[in-house]
Amino acid sequence: MHLSGQTHDADPDDLMKVAIAVELLHNFTLVHDDIMDGDETRHGQPTVHQQWDDSTAILSGDGLFVLSQLILTGLPPIIHQRFNEVTLAVCEGQGMDKEFEHDASITMGQYLIMIGKKTGSLLGLCAELGALLGGVNKEDAHHLFEFGLNLGLAFQIQDDFLEIFGNESTMGKSLGSDIREGKQTAITILAREKHPVNWRAFMDTSPSISDYQSYFEANNIQAEGERVIHHYIEKARQGLDRIQEEKQDHLNQFATMILNRKF
Numbered sequence: 001m002h003l004s005g006q007t008h009d010a011d012p013d014d015l016m017k018v019a020i021a022v023e024l025l026h027n028f029t030l031v032h033d034d035i036m037d038g039d040e041t042r043h044g045q046p047t048v049h050q051q052w053d054d055s056t057a058i059l060s061g062d063g064l065f066v067l068s069q070l071i072l073t074g075l076p077p078i079i080h081q082r083f084n085e086v087t088l089a090v091c092e093g094q095g096m097d098k099e100f101e102h103d104a105s106i107t108m109g110q111y112l113i114m115i116g117k118k119t120g121s122l123l124g125l126c127a128e129l130g131a132l133l134g135g136v137n138k139e140d141a142h143h144l145f146e147f148g149l150n151l152g153l154a155f156q157i158q159d160d161f162l163e164i165f166g167n168e169s170t171m172g173k174s175l176g177s178d179i180r181e182g183k184q185t186a187i188t189i190l191a192r193e194k195h196p197v198n199w200r201a202f203m204d205t206s207p208s209i210s211d212y213q214s215y216f217e218a219n220n221i222q223a224e225g226e227r228v229i230h231h232y233i234e235k236a237r238q239g240l241d242r243i244q245e246e247k248q249d250h251l252n253q254f255a256t257m258i259l260n261r262k263f
Contacts, residue, residue, distance in 0.1 A: 001126040003250045004144055007243060008134025017071050018079060018129050024068035025083070026122060029090055031061035036098060037181065078132055086125040093118025102182035108189050112153060120152030127151075127239075127251075140242045147239030147251065154232035155258050160185035161225045162261075164212050179212070186228065191221045233259045 001022060005015040033039075034047040035057050041047060049057035065087075072080055096114040100106045127148035131141040163178055164187060178185050192199045202215055216222045236255055240248045 001130045003254055004127045004130025005133050007247045007251065008131050008136055010130060010133035014075060014133050015130065017075065018133060021068040021071040021083065022126055024064045024071070025087060028061045028064035028068065029094070031057050031064065033094060079129060082125060082128060086121045089117045089121040093121070097183070100184040103184065104192065106184045106189065108193065111184055111186065111189055115153060115156040116149060119156040120149040123152035123155065124148035143239045143242045147236050150232045150236035150239065151255055151258055154229045154236065157186040157225060157232065158229050158261065160187050161222065164209070164216060165222065187216060187221060187225055190224050191216065191219065194221065195219060229259065
């Protein structure tokens with residue numbers, strides 16, 4: 001949000017308001033997601049419903065969302081509109097994520113639509129609103145949305161791989177938890193689509209995290225995932241074409257940081 005806004009000379013006070021609103025929106029989704037997924041920890045800390053109870057967590061999430069709306073008071077109508085349109089998309093993405101659980105028929109295309117709504121649209125919103133606050137027209141601002149959307153796709157696919165190959169302490173959760181809960185992830189879909197018979201046989205063995213790591217390495221799934229991540233990082237950078245080259249630096253550096261993150 002700040003990088004996009006600063007690139008387009010947005011008013012710092014307005015930029016801070018919208019950045020805080022999006023942060024509150026993000027935390028609202030996390031509190032409710034943790035309830036739906038039954039997660040007990042978030043970044044190594046007890047989740048809100050675990051620390052207190054489900055009712056408290058639901059109300060806390062609701063309160064966070066209301067606060068995000070109040071902070072936007074006085075800003076242009078297009079900011080409110082896009083904020084709420086993307087909030088709806090995020091909710092749709094979470095609904096798809098729950099619907100896809102334990103469904104081995106889900107394709108990579110369906111998965112990409114789901115994470116595009118749930119993760120990509122939020123990063124897209126940040127880049128787009130920063131540009132709109134700087135007076136950019138809707139068409140050019142949409143290119144910034146595409147930048148964030150594709151960056152979000154790369155981020156989520158990378159997250160799926162880090163959940164297998166990452167470090168448990170830095171990830172803040174146990175490795176392999178999404179697979180054990182029946183979540184559809186990029187790494188499992190790639191494995192299933194590449195070798196469906198072998199994958200079914202492997203899953204019947206009740207594999208451990210080290211078994212998953214060995215399987216994905218032996219079948220070049222890890223390498224294929226890295227290729228997909230690079231693809232969406234490069235696609236994200238194409239969304240910066242409408243920005244003067246000398247002003248692209250910080251957003252390009254941000255894309256590189258996402259590409260190289262380890263947790």
